[in-house]
Amino acid sequence: MSYEFDTDPEVHDFALQVRKFVESEAIPLENQIDAQAHGIAPELRVQLQKAAKAAGIFAPTAPKEFGGKEFNHAAQAVILEEAGRSLLGPTALNCAAPDEGNILLLNKIATPAQRDKYLAPLSRGEIRSSFSMTEPSPGAGADPNLLSTTAVKTTSGWVINGNKWLITGADGAAFSIVMAKTSGGATMFLVDNENPGMKVVRNLDTLDSAFTGGHGVVDFNECVVSDDAVLGQVDEGFVNAQVRLGPARLTHCMRWLGAARRAHETAVAYAAQRPMFGTELSSLGMAQQMIADNEIDIEASRALIHRAAWKLDQGSPARKETSVAKTFVAEATFRIVDRSMQLCGASGTTGDLPIAQIFRDIRPFRIYDGPSEVHRWSISRRAVRQSQGGKLPGDWA
Ligand SMILES: Cc1cc2nc3c(=O)[nH]c(=O)nc-3n(C[C@H](O)[C@H](O)[C@H](O)COP(=O)(O)OP(=O)(O)OC[C@H]3O[C@@H](n4cnc5c(N)ncnc54)[C@H](O)[C@@H]3O)c2cc1C
Known part of the structure; x- marks a missing residue:
């Protein structure tokens, strides 16, 4: 345990519970990780999250308003290290990528309506999400300035066109936070997976296998979203x-x-x-x-x-x-x-x-x-x- 960094007894106790949970609930199920399937199966994720909720250790990073524990970063360092001892731990606790990072971002910049629609169910583990930035060459990768997916303003909203890939969890997610080029920079959009203009074309055959939904190739073809879909400010992506x-x-x-x-x-x-x-x-x-x-x-x-x-x-x-x-x-x-x-x-x-x-x-x-x-x-x-x-x-x- 690395808890000597944090003297808060609440953090210490929580981390100890996580350690026990990982040993007794997560590690015994690791043989269910299917390397060929490239992702923790959705049913296994549900099972693990139910167990973590019962153990009182669910959502250590999510806002309290939506049932999370909202521990600060120093406490997270102790708790997430313990969760990480099993590849199933972070998913069980709902503090795995990309949802954990998306929860943080939405909590900081989402509008009240976006919080209700996306942040609340994501924090509770009812839905999953993805973050769509990377594009196949010659698009954005290590160099984000190569961003080629575009969002063009219309009278009633925006139209997004482009291709993304390596998008963790895209397959089966309820929505994606999509980075697109706009006239004065880049803008983030919240796009529902049921939007007919956004399609998960295929899942990549990758080295890793512990992210639910794997890593997808996602196409945006005349993807129409409303002004309410802008996350943060236009051009401030x-x-x-x-x-x-x-x-x-x-x-x-x-x-x-x-x-x-x-x-x-x-x-x-x-x-x-x-x-x-x-x-x-x-x-x-x-x-x-x-x-x-x-x-x-x-x-x-x-x-x-x-x-x-x-x-x-x-x-x-x-x-x-x-x-x-x-x-x-x-x-x-x-x-x-x-x-x-x-x-x-x-x-x-x-x-x-x-x-x-x-x-x-x-x-x-x-x-x-x-x-x-x-x-x-x-x-x-x-x-x-x-x-x-x-x-x-x-x-x-
Ligand atoms: C498992 C996995 C999950 C991912 N999940 C997501 C996701 O959810 N959403 C998302 O948007 N993206 C995701 N990515 C994509 C990831 O962010 C990109 O792979 C990364 O940004 C690198 O881009 P690239 O693969 O296009 O490599 P490139 O941009 O082609 O870079 C190739 C290599 O160039 C070298 N390089 C880069 N910069 C320099 C430099 N300044 N000097 C010298 N050499 C340099 C590095 O060695 C680099 O690996 C994921 C990737 C992986 C592997």
């Missing part, structure tokens, strides 16, 4: 995206740190009992180095997460801190899981241990929410500008 980006990349770090820790715990238990060359694996120097390096990566990741969470709780956008944490944690957690697999030998590559599944699911984290290279580019530019006394830009990463 990139500014509003920043509201979601920093905290959402940090919650990813929290969850993946939990998963990496689970892989490490599994490897340490294996090494401690595995007879080898007249001793145990855990007593051999090169194995000790891997175990120690994992411990170092876990501690360093946690420290960066908690520092960034603290900054967010002070009201700072914490752009640098979340960017540094995202880059380090995405790479460190992959190293941890990779070493854990190595320590366990062949069993680490099989479904008998949880490591192989975590390995597959954690790898893409170095690409989404900003590839490491974009973050390094941004961190470096920021450092240089600061040294020159320049004004800090509103970087994407």
